[in-house]
Amino acid sequence: MATEDMKxxxxxxxxxxxxxxxxxxxxxxxxxxxxxxxxxxxxxxxGLVSGMEEVGRLFEAQEYFVPELLMCADALxxxxxxxxxxxxxxxxxxxxxxxxxxxxxxxHDIGKNIVKMMxxxxxxxxxxxxxxxPLDKFxxxxxxxxxxxxxxxxxxxxxxxxxxxxxxxxxxxxPDVKIxxxxxxxxxxxxxxxxxxxxxxxxxxxxxDAINMISSLKKLKEEAEEKKx
Amino acid sequence: xxxxxxxxxxxxxxxxTGDEIDRPPCFSGMGNVTAEGLKKFGYKFxxxxxxxxxxxxxxxSSYKLFGFECAVVPFDLCVEAEALGxxxxxYSHVEDILYPTIKxxxxxxxxxMDIQIPSDLAGRGRVPMMKEVIKLxxxxxxxxxxxxxxxxxxxxxxxxxxxxxxxxxxSFKKPDKVGKLLGMLADALIVIAGEYEAAGADYITVRExxxxxxxxxxxxxxxxxxxxxxxxxxxxxxxxxLHICGKTNDxxxxxxxxxxxxxxxxxxxxxxxxxxxIGEKALLFGNYDPYNILVSGSQxxxxxxxxGCLDNGxxxxxPGCDIWPTVPPENFHAMMDEVKKYRR
Numbered sequence: 001m002a003t004e005d006m007k008x009x010x011x012x013x014x015x016x017x018x019x020x021x022x023x024x025x026x027x028x029x030x031x032x033x034x035x036x037x038x039x040x041x042x043x044x045x046x047g048l049v050s051g052m053e054e055v056g057r058l059f060e061a062q063e064y065f066v067p068e069l070l071m072c073a074d075a076l077x078x079x080x081x082x083x084x085x086x087x088x089x090x091x092x093x094x095x096x097x098x099x100x101x102x103x104x105x106x107x108h109d110i111g112k113n114i115v116k117m118m119x120x121x122x123x124x125x126x127x128x129x130x131x132x133x134p135l136d137k138f139x140x141x142x143x144x145x146x147x148x149x150x151x152x153x154x155x156x157x158x159x160x161x162x163x164x165x166x167x168x169x170x171x172x173x174x175p176d177v178k179i180x181x182x183x184x185x186x187x188x189x190x191x192x193x194x195x196x197x198x199x200x201x202x203x204x205x206x207x208x209d210a211i212n213m214i215s216s217l218k219k220l221k222e223e224a225e226e227k228k229x
Numbered sequence: 230x231x232x233x234x235x236x237x238x239x240x241x242x243x244x245x246t247g248d249e250i251d252r253p254p255c256f257s258g259m260g261n262v263t264a265e266g267l268k269k270f271g272y273k274f275x276x277x278x279x280x281x282x283x284x285x286x287x288x289x290s291s292y293k294l295f296g297f298e299c300a301v302v303p304f305d306l307c308v309e310a311e312a313l314g315x316x317x318x319x320y321s322h323v324e325d326i327l328y329p330t331i332k333x334x335x336x337x338x339x340x341x342m343d344i345q346i347p348s349d350l351a352g353r354g355r356v357p358m359m360k361e362v363i364k365l366x367x368x369x370x371x372x373x374x375x376x377x378x379x380x381x382x383x384x385x386x387x388x389x390x391x392x393x394x395x396x397x398x399x400s401f402k403k404p405d406k407v408g409k410l411l412g413m414l415a416d417a418l419i420v421i422a423g424e425y426e427a428a429g430a431d432y433i434t435v436r437e438x439x440x441x442x443x444x445x446x447x448x449x450x451x452x453x454x455x456x457x458x459x460x461x462x463x464x465x466x467x468x469x470x471l472h473i474c475g476k477t478n479d480x481x482x483x484x485x486x487x488x489x490x491x492x493x494x495x496x497x498x499x500x501x502x503x504x505x506x507i508g509e510k511a512l513l514f515g516n517y518d519p520y521n522i523l524v525s526g527s528q529x530x531x532x533x534x535x536x537g538c539l540d541n542g543x544x545x546x547x548p549g550c551d552i553w554p555t556v557p558p559e560n561f562h563a564m565m566d567e568v569k570k571y572r573r
Contacts, residue, residue: 066444067401070394105320105327110393132318132330157520157550158328165325184443184475185520202443 007038011047014079018051019058021071026079033083040086048079049121066110073117080121087123096122099141100151101129103162108155111182111202115151115209135162139169142177149178152196157185164194171195180209237298241375242431244512244545245468245490253545255535255568256299258377258434258470258493258514260551264326265558266290274554275321278305278329281358285365291552292374295561300370301377302362303355304551305329306436309381309421310389312354313347326554336391339399342410344390346417351424360428367429375432378425382437382471383414383457384445400445404453411457419464432468434493435461441475450480455487462488470514474549478502485511495549496522504542514547517564524553528563535567 010033017025026048033043055072058064064072098119102109109131119126127145129137142150150170154160163181170177180198181191182205191199200209232251235243240254266287267274277283284302291297307317307329314335320327336342347353359378366376381389387396387410400407422433440454462469471489473480474497481503484492491512494503500516507513515538517523522534538546546568 062442062446065442065446065449067397067449070398071401074398104323105330107330108393110397156328157553158326160520161553161555162325162327187521189521 006036007042010036010038011043011050014043014047015051015054017079018048018072018075019054021068021075023075023078026075027082030079030082034086039088040083041088043083044080044087044121048076048083052076052118052121069114070110073114076117076121097125097127097145097147098149098151099127099129099138099145099147100153101133101138102131102153102155103138103159103166104132104134105162106154106156106159106183107131108183109153111155111200112151112153115153115180115182115200135166135169138166139173142170143173147177149180151180151182153181154183154185156183160185160190163196167194167196236373237292237296238371238373238375238431241298241545242468245432247510252571253539253543253568254298255546255565256297256375256377257301257548257552258299258379258432258472259301259436259548260304260379261291261297261299261301262287262304262554263291263294263552263556263561264554265294265556265561267554269294273321274326275319275323278303278319279355279358281361281365284358285362285369288362289366289370289374291561292370295558296565297561299375299377300366301379301434302366303359303379306381306385307331307389308355308359309386309418310335312350312356312421313344313386313390313417315390328551331389334390334392336395338392338395339403339406342391342406344410344413346413350417350420356421356424360424363425363428363430371429376430377432377434378422378430379434379436379472380418380422380425382435382440382454382473383411383418383461384454385437385439386414386418387411388439397444400449400453404449408453408456411453412460415457415460415464418461422461422465426465426467430467432470433465434470434472435489436472438472438474441473442477442479443475447479447483451483455483458484458487458489470512472514482506491544493547497549500538500543501541512544513542514545515543516549517546519548519550519556520553523548523560523564524556526560528559531560531563532567535564536571539568539571 014029017029100116102112127141152163167179178197181196182200186199186201232249240250243250270286272283277287288300288302305328310331311317316332317329318332319329440450468490470491470493471484471487472493474495477494477498491514493514494516496516496518498516517534535546
């Protein structure tokens with residue numbers, strides 16, 4: 001079993017691997033965490049996700065831009081792919097499944113993929129419909145999977161208006177489903193007017209929102225563990 | 230020439246040449262088709278992209294219906310990529326308005342970046358059709374109204390023909406390789422824009438929205454994007470505009486350094502600050518929100534916004550992106566009226 005110091009050192013390495021977009025270091029860190037018998041959840045949340053939190057700050061401070069963000073995401077996935085098979089399922093009292101995609105007419109999926117990454121990290125079942133997704137497909141997939149969350153992304157004003165139709169359809173068929181919309185043209189005003197439950201205007205905000213969500217999951221997880229202890 | 234009797238075309242051209250004008254024009258360098266215009270002819274949006282007469286009719290209608298001071302083509306952003314060999318999707322099965330997109334990329338990985346620009350570029354895809362559209366527009370309303378055309382910037386075009394994730398990461402990891410591609414694309418864009426100019430376009434807008442500071446750092450903009458924009462503007466013969474949307478306050482000065490005659494920014498730009506930075510003389514176009522104001526705002530909001538743009542020092546009232554087709558006619562009229570009655 002790893003000593004506390006060694007654990008701290010491995011977490012720090014995982015965190016820095018994400019911040020410095022170093023895929024190899026992320027893989028090595030993840031392997032080592034497993035070798036030392038560390039809890040995979042711990043390595044993900046307190047290593048990789050901590051790194052992503054710092055990346056979010058760097059993005060907000062305009063030290064990092066989208067290319068850096070994409071490379072950091074690659075590093076996170078490099079570590080996550082190794083750690084994920086070893087995650088012990090925790091019952092968080094959430095169903096945790098999400099349908100996500102970029103609406104028809106829009107072929108931009110970077111923002112969508114960043115949000116998807118955070119759902120992956122959180123252990124959600126993610127139904128990724130990809131980009132340029134026909135509007136009816138979102139409703140169909142939600143009905144089929146009974147997902148509690150649907151995330152719609154559009155980068156262009158010219159495609160954003162399609163989201164309203166999806167929101168109306170979803171709410172009509174399943175009033176309980178939560179809907180999050182994202183993309184450059186989206187505003188608080190539009191989210192409210194169209195009846196979306198949440199919104200994120202850019203990758204940074206999407207990342208922040210997703211991190212907030214993960215942080216509250218982290219709390220739930222800690223509470224669950226305390227109860228067990 | 231007495232400045233109180235200018236036609237819209239004269240007003241726009243005199244703005245570019247720096248001659249005296251009665252008031253800033255209200256025009257655009259990006260798509261300006263409206264649902265009202267399409268309705269007038271009974272055209273479906275998905276059909277107008279590939280028919281010269283339909284496109285020319287639709288483009289002219291914003292002047293004819295509302296007095297908008299230009300006609301601009303094309304309406305979509307795929308002409309250049311299509312000429313380079315990409316297939317496009319016009320969404321003919323969809324009743325709503327969806328703009329064409331690229332179906333398949335030419336470049337998916339780093340190894341595929343050594344592409345050849347076809348030597349017969351001017352005859353490929355819809356480039357010949359676009360020349361025909363410009364000629365039709367010149368004959369129809371070209372005496373009274375300036376005719377504009379737009380091309381993408383090299384980086385934005387690279388994003389159309391190449392897997393975007395790969396392009397963005399390589400622009401950080403291997404800027405030399407990306408730079409080489411941008412240089413080739415700049416040459417291709419000079420050819421296409423040159424065809425539009427030869428067909429009679431009064432001004433060309435280069436749209437480089439992929440290089441907005443929401444995506445790329447101002448540092449990378451300066452080192453990787455600016456050299457190829459400069460290349461394009463030195464290759465254009467007529468009046469021209471550089472448009473970038475999103476965050477642009479930190480790159481507005483670089484945008485002018487590209488040699489563009491005018492720069493265009495969207496509603497995310499603090500335009501009063503930009504005006505201070507670039508000085509009184511530089512041509513600065515902007516910057517109302519074409520959806521949240523022009524389409525979904527009230528007439529009063531439209532008027533306030535246009536007045537705000539002018540108070541903040543724009544040289545022309547101009548949208549942050551394409552005019553979104555479902556603009557309510559009364560909002561379009563309110564915009565034109567507000568700009569026409571404004572006095573500094």
